[in-house]
Amino acid sequence: MYHKTTGYRIFNGFNLFFIAAVSLLCVLPLVHILAVSFSGKAAASANLVTLWPIDFTVDAYTKTFGNSNFLSALWISVQRTVFGTLLSMVLVTLTAYPLSKESLNFKGRSLYAWFFIFTMLFSGGLIPSYILIQKLGLINTMWALILPGAVAVWNLILMMNFFRNVPKELEEAAFIDGANHITTLFRIYLPVSMPAIATISLFTMVGQWNSWFDGLIYMNDAAKYPLATLMQTIIVQQDFSNMNVDATQLQNMSQRTVNAAQIFIGALPILLVYPFLQRFFVKGIVLGAVKE
C-alpha cells in the first residue's frame, strides 16, 4: 500500500541518503585525524590532507612512542583503568545486592538507598573535594584518581535494577538449600547477571580511560598525569612545558601530525572495546531501565 506510492519511494530514497550521510558525518572527523597522523608533515601543514594520508609515513607515531612522558602517561592510564574498574565493579556489585532486597525483609534498605542517591543530588563541589584530597595526602597518588568515584551511583542503580529482575524463586531455593547471602550473591546472582556486569564494566573502563580532569587537579607533578590529562594539556591547552621536547625539535617537525597521532592513540582503546560494548550495551541499558 503506502510502500508502493511514488511519494513514499522518493522519501525512502532521500531518507536512506540522509541517514547514510549523517552516519558518515559521525566518523569522518576520526578518519580525517587518522589521515593527518599518517601524512608527511609538509602535506599536513599545507592543509592538503582530507580523508586519505598524503606522503604516507609513520614518523608521527615513532616520535610519539619515542617520548618517555607519553609512555609513562600511557602506563598510568592503563593502571588506573584496570584498578579503577576492578575496584568500582567490586563495590558496585557488593552494594547493589543488598539494595536489591525488599525493605520488608531488609530493614534499613531505603535508608541506605537514599544515602547513596543523595550524593547524586547534592555535592560539596569542586573546592571542598580538592581540599579533602589534599588533607588526606592523596595528591600525586593513584588513589586520588580511583577512590573518589569508585562508588558510581548511576551504575549502582543499573545493577540494582538488574538484580531485582532475577527471579526471587532462585534465591529462595538457594536459602532452603542452606546458602547464605554471600554464596547467593556469588553463585546465583553474579552468574545470571553477566550481561549487566559486562555492560557496566565496559562503561566504567571507558570512563576511567577518558577521565582527565581529576588528573589535572590532583596531580601537581606532570610526570604523574594519565594520558588523557597529558593530551589535554599539550593538545588542547597547547602547553608544552610538560613535554621534554627541545625547541629546535619542535620547529623541525610538524606538531600537527604528532598531535593527530596522539589524539588517535587516545581514542584507540575506545575504538577497540567499542565492538564489544555495542553488542552488550543496548541490551544492558534497556534491561536495566525497562520494567513492566
Next chain:
Amino acid sequence: MEQPLTTNTPVRQATHNPRKRTRWNFKRNWPLHLMLLPSVLLTLLFAYVPMGGIIIAFQDFKPWLGFTGSKWVGWDNFRFMFEYPDSVQVIWNTVLIAAMKIVAGLVAPVVFAILLNEVRNSTFKRFSQTLVYLPHFLSWVVLGGILLDMLSPEGGLINQVLAAVGVEPIFFLGDGDWFRVTVVISDVWKEFGFGTIVFLAALAGINPALYEASEVDGATRLKQTLHITLPALVPMIIVVGTLSLGNILNAGFDQIFNLYNPLVYDKGDIIDTFVYRMGILNGKMSFATAVGLFKSFVAMFLVITAYRMAYKIANYRIF
C-alpha cells in the same frame, strides 16, 4: 501503553506474612550490612565530608589558617557573586547554552529515530546505528583535539569546505557567538546517536495493529507518522525533556573547558569553568565555593522538581 523507561518495580508481596512488620532480622541479614560497609565508608568520606567543607563559602578561607582559623564573613561571598558582573554573565551563559543544548538535543534524536525507523534494510540500519553511537564514547579531550584542528581558521577542514563554496573563513572558537553555536552543534553531533536509543525502544513498543488498521483506512505514511508514531513518542519526549531540565545549570564542563580560550570567556564561560578558574587557578576558594554552592542548591531543587514531574506525568522513577 508500555513505557520503556519506566523503572517502576511492582511492589512484591512479602513472602511470608504480608502484615508482618519490617524486622531487623540481624541474624540472617548481617552479611547485607557488611557488604554495604565499604561503599558506605567511601561515600561518607568522599561525598559527605566535602559537604562539610561548604562552610568555607561563609568564610574568608585561607588554607594556612584552616577551617577554624579563617575569618567568618557571613553571606558576603554570595552578595559579591550577585554584584560581580562576571558571575552574573556566567550564570546567564550557562542557562543559555544549556537551554539551546536541551532543545537541540531533544529534537535531533527524535527526528533521527523516526527516520531510522522507516529503514527496512536491517543491515543498513544496524550499520548506521553503530556509527552514530560511537562519538558518545569518545572523550571531549579527543574530540576537542579533533575540533581544534578541523575548525582552525587557517585551513582547518571545515573552513576549507566553506572556502570551496565561497564563504569567508570563520573563527569558530575565537568568536563568542560562533563559539556558542559550535558548542551546541558539536554537543548534538556527539550525543544525538546515543539519545536515539530510548526513542527507538519506544518506537519498537508501538502496537503494529495500529499501523495495519490505519492502512486499511487508507492513511499515508506521513499521516501514520503524525497520528500514530509521534503521539506514541510523546510520553518519552516528556520524560527525557523533563529530566534534562534538571541539567539547566550544567552546560557541559568537559566540552567547554576543552574548547574555550580567553577570547570567548565573555560568552562561553559557564559556572563550572568559572569555579575552576576562580577557585583553583586564582585561589579564590571561598568565592568559588559560594558560586558552586549556589549552583548545587539550584540544581538539586531543579532535579527533584524534574523527577517529581516525570513521575507525575509519565510514571517514571529512578528506583
